[in-house]
Amino acid sequence: MQNTDISNPDYFHKVVDCQWACPAHTPVPEYIRLIADRRYADAYMINWKSNVFPGILGRTCDRPCEPACRRGRVEDEPVAICRLKRVAADYKGDLTGRMPTAPTVTNGKRIACVGAGPASLAVARDLSPVGYEVTVFDSFARGGGMIRSQIPKFRLPESVIDEEVGYIEALGVETRYNSTVS
Structure with a gap:
């Protein structure tokens, strides 16, 4: 009998429908x-590895995982996966010491991200810990882009956005807010 190869993405497509x-x-x-x-906190960190903003997504995601949930085939409702993501974010406590830190040595390569929306912040989050010097420019006073300007405050409090953007800024990412790139 062969061992199951979980490195193959098809495994998850066949077995873990929600993840796929x-x-x-x-x-x-x-x-x-x-x-x-x-x-x-452990659940939040698992989410953080694949999602840039688990606390934001726990409030705003359109939940494509839930219709795929196997539990929905045997019970009336699928597991409330998105709401559970929010639970982890809301009850995670202090993550000091758990988040990656700014590297002490950089690779000398610089990256400029124009706009402090989800795409630029994702780039900053992924490249800064591996030594790139990332600078994010935005014409607004704080990061978040459309997340901050288009999602109603009752759905997504600014404190959640500030916290999640703050994790990325703490990676040594230089931010130049109130700056227009032309």
């Missing part, structure tokens, strides 16, 4: 198990 349906392929069963064990 997620555009980020977040390991849904893993973080749900952690939430069930009340390990909210």
Whole structure:
């Protein structure tokens, strides 16, 4: 008998429908198990590996994972996967020491991101820890882009945006807010 090859993405398509349906392929069963064990910070960090903004997505995601949930085939409703992501974000506590830190040595390569929206912040989050010197420019006073300007405050409090953008800024990303690039 051959071992199961979980490095092949087709495995998840065949076995873990919710994970495959997620555009980020977040390991849904893993973080749900952690939430069930009340390990909210661990669940948040699992989410953070594949999602730039778990706390934001827990409030705004359109939940493509839920229609794919196997539980929905045997019960009236699927697991509320998106709401569980929010639970992990809301109860995670202090993540000091758990987030990646700014590298002490850079590779000498500089990246400029124009706009401090989700795409630029994702680039900054992924490249800064591996040594790139990332500078994010935005004409607004704070990062977040359309997340900040277009999602109603009752759905997504600014404090959540500030916290999640702050994690990225803490990676040593230089921000130049109130700057227009022309």
